[in-house]
Amino acid sequence: MNTAFPLTRDLVLIGGGHAHALVLKMWAMKPLAGARLTVINPAPSAPYSGMLPGFVAGHYTSDELYIDLIRIARAAGARIILGKAAHIDRAKKQVIVPDRAPIGYDVCSIDIGITSGMPELEGFTEHAVPAKPLDDFARIWEGFCQETGPAQVAVLGAGVAGAEVAMAAAHRLQHLGRAADVTLIDRSKALSRLGTQARSKVLKSLNELNVTLLEHANVLRVEADQVVVADRDPIPAKMTLGAAGTRAYEWLSNIGLAMEQGYIKVLPSLQSETDSDIFAVGDCAHLTHAPRPKAGVFAVREAPILFHNLRAALSGGAMQNYHPQSDYLKLVSLGGKIALAEKLGVAISGGAMWRWKDQIDRKFMDQFDALKPMGALELPEEFASGVEAHAGPICAGCGSKVGRGALARSALHQTGAQRDDVVTLKGDDAALLQMGDVKQVLSTDHLRAFTDDPVLMTRIAAVHALGDIWSMGAKPQSAMVSLILPRMSTALQERTLDEIMHTASDVMGEAGAQIIGGHTSMGAEFTIGFSVTGLASDTPITLGGAQVGDVLVLTKPIGTGVLLAAEMQIKARGADVAAAYASMARGVAIDALSLSTAQAMTDVTGFGLAGHLANICRASGVGAELNVRDVPLLNGALAMSETGVQSSLYPDNLSDALTMMNAPQTARGRLMLDPQTAGGLLAALSQADAKVAIATMKERGIDAIQIGKIVDGPVALNLIE
Known part of the structure; x- marks a missing residue:
């Protein structure tokens, strides 16, 4: 967050849709002084709808499909809140997110898309997967593709989206070598919104991929392994996908805004007709002056107008109006690396159209990769000796601690005269x-x-x-x-x-x-x-009770220091950062209770796993062996360490560790000195007690693990890599 100017106004973006992602990118290039920007989204990333059929077909990886909101938020100086908005209290100007305090706003924008869930259809909620929201669908589909054996898939809704998903699913499953039986079902005529040429070409592609099309079919209910249709035999389906009946999220109807069939009615300025401090864009909005179908192209075109008008609303500027185009290019994926392009009734299909679509989609996603990382301070022409070595960015959390060496040599290390009511546990x-x-x-x-x-x-x-x-x-x-x-x-x-x-x-x-x-x-x-x-x-x-023969137990994975450093530099994956946040936010009360028989114990924080183990060795007068490959790591930590990313506290931790051990030789070994924030507990227990403690924690969902042992000999630490 840029704090060069006092913060006076709160802008809250609800949802990580395409328009909001683009607003964040534009904000990174041109922030508004005095405005605090917040984005609320359930996940650290948001899928790009244009690539979803290609992802289903196996042409794109999950990393290529997602817009990393944590990385964009860092570039924009925005705070990101990982949660799902459930209500807006307009009287108090607060966004309600379950399980946390309300989030205040001065100006609010909504870009949460739509859902294709069909709760009115019997069995859909229990046994089917809606294609929207895309995030859940993408995750479940990827899991389905990891299975083996015959694959029976039913897709409800034969619009363009449903046809794309059906063709992509058939292509992917066939290329995985699975016997695929894909059925596309619609209550009326399939692909009715396409022109004659385009519809004919899509129907041909469905037939070539052996997708069964059922038109004018009345679906009665969805069961665990089949779809029951009136006057027909049941359709076998190990997975049922919903691509019909798109609708707005129900909570929007409860905030007192003017609505059109559940969608927020907005003016040309993209402001709500009811409340000028609330904007809405993308599929969740209804353009009252120029109604358009739900398509991602409009959200993308709305972004520059939204960006300008949000700034105007915060600063007292003039609004601009959004005027959507009357027709737009439709690019339809046809399963394999072929696509169809239609505009003004003219349709062309083939590999060239796929390459064109792929180029457009990749160009859209590439703009979110070219984000400016936090750099070192620019040095003046003259500076005092030693400034250059310390001019880099300072990490946060425990990565910003003063090193152990400086602490040990400072006045903080002096305890003064001993009092009867104060028991000094030096270094504990x-x-x-x-x-x-x-x-x-x-x-x-x-x-x-x-x-x-x-x-x-x-x-x-x-x-x-x-x-x-x-x-x-x-x-x-x-x-x-x-x-x-x-x-x-x-x-x-x-x-x-x-x-x-x-x-x-x-x-x-x-x-x-x-x-x-x-x-x-x-x-x-x-x-x-x-x-x-x-x-x-x-x-x-305390630290001083470890005995030779004790084993070492750790209750949380490590790697927060390197991940937080990478996040500051816009290098870490948002999903990895979110997982690190979740690990840090988990308390260790149950861990401590399970480790109540420990001889010695500490929490792993700024001095790193090796540094805190060294403290136990010093206090107990023993040595220790640490099996580096047994130490659990947070996702992404090793990859960042291999690229050379380190916390700013790492050099101090290494300098102190060299008094007791050799320098680590590998990226994994260097993580043993990575400063941790809200890390787990490290305990020395007898072998019998450790076995009981690990089993007890496993029953409670905690993956504690044995990572080494206490040994006789000099007070030293041996990293076994």
Whole structure:
């Protein structure tokens, strides 16, 4: 997020449709000072509809099909919220997303597409897959293609979309060597919106691919393995796809806007007829001045007008009007690498048309790959010695920590005079306060934000801080919040604080702790931290109890540091980043409970897995062997490490580690020094206790794993690669 100017207005984009994706790209090139941009979408990526038939046919991979919203949001300086909007409270100007605080807006735009679900058809919801939303359909189809044996597919709806899907499915299954039986079913005449020439060519392609066409068929119900049709034998179907009956999402009808058969009625400016602060584009909108069929071409053409008008609405500028073309080029995939082009009643088909369509689609997608990464600071002509070595971008999360070496040599390392009620555990995860029989642990953590979603960042920061309490076998008791917000107006401060405090209270409450206060201020960027206390009923688990022969157990995969660094540089896949977010947001209370018999334990954070294991070795006076290939990695982490991406804290972690181990020689080995944010727990247990703990966590859905062992000899760490 660009915080060079105070933030005063909130623009919220609901949905990652084609128009919104293009608006994000244009915003990256020309942001509006003072505007905070937010995009809400259920997934980190959005499929491009133009490539869907090619994806179904096997011509495109899933990576080629999807627009990576996390990467575009980073380039645009936008915060991305991974969730599904369920309502808009226009009176309070809030977007409601389940399981999080409401999201305030000044201007809102909706681009969520449509659905082809048919809940009124008996059995459809339980046994069929709607072609829209495309994201779910693409995922389920890919899984179906991994199966073996005969493939029976029924496609409901013989419009252009249904015919494309049926032909693509037949082509893909046949090329996989599976006996394919594809049936295309419609209640009326098939392909009725195509001209005579085009319809004839598509019908010919269906026949060549052995797709059975049933017209004027009355479907009675969908069952698990067949489609029941009136006056006909049941149609065998291991997969039933719905491509008919496209409709708007029901929640749109409950926000009090003027609607046309469930679609939002918009003016030429793309603003709602009812509310000038709400815009709608793409298939979910109805152009009252120029109604058009639902087609992606209109969403793409709307994007420049939407971009201009959203900026105008935020800054008081003049609106522009969108005038859709009366006719448009229709490009229809015909299964294989052939396509049909139709305009003004003239239709041409063949391989040249496929290459033309492929070129258009790839050009559209390529524009989202040419995104500008965050670069190093431009140095002036003269600068002090040493500046060049530290001028690169600073990572966020635990990647922005001060290195262990500097901490060990600083005044922070000095504990001062020992008091009777304070037990100093030098270098441990938390301080121990003893008041009579009461043992209280105390720790503090503060993170530089790596996402501008305050809810996600707050949840991760809270889990990160609680890790110190859980790792010592204590029960969380209380927490105080420490918060720095970027410069923003009073209204935006209130909105942001509501999101943060709702989340902080929820996370701490779930852990058994209570928020008892805190401190807020404004500064250059968003940072958040917590000071937490916990109560230990028995002797706390420390770093210093590991015994020779103990095995090492890890409860979360690693790789957050390299993935967050790659995300800042717009190199990581959005899906991998989203998975890393989910891992960081998962608490480790159950892990800690399962590891209550640990001899020594720590949470894996800024010093990396090897660095925190080294702390156990130092405190316990033992050595350790770490089996690098047994350590679970987050998706995408190894690929990023192999390309040379590293967190800005990595050099400090390496420098400290070299006092106890040899430098890692591989990309996987380097990840052992990758700084983690809200990482899992690392515990040393007896072999018997480790076996029980791993089994217990597996029953609870936690994939804990044994990654090494404690050994006799010098205090050293051996990476076995």
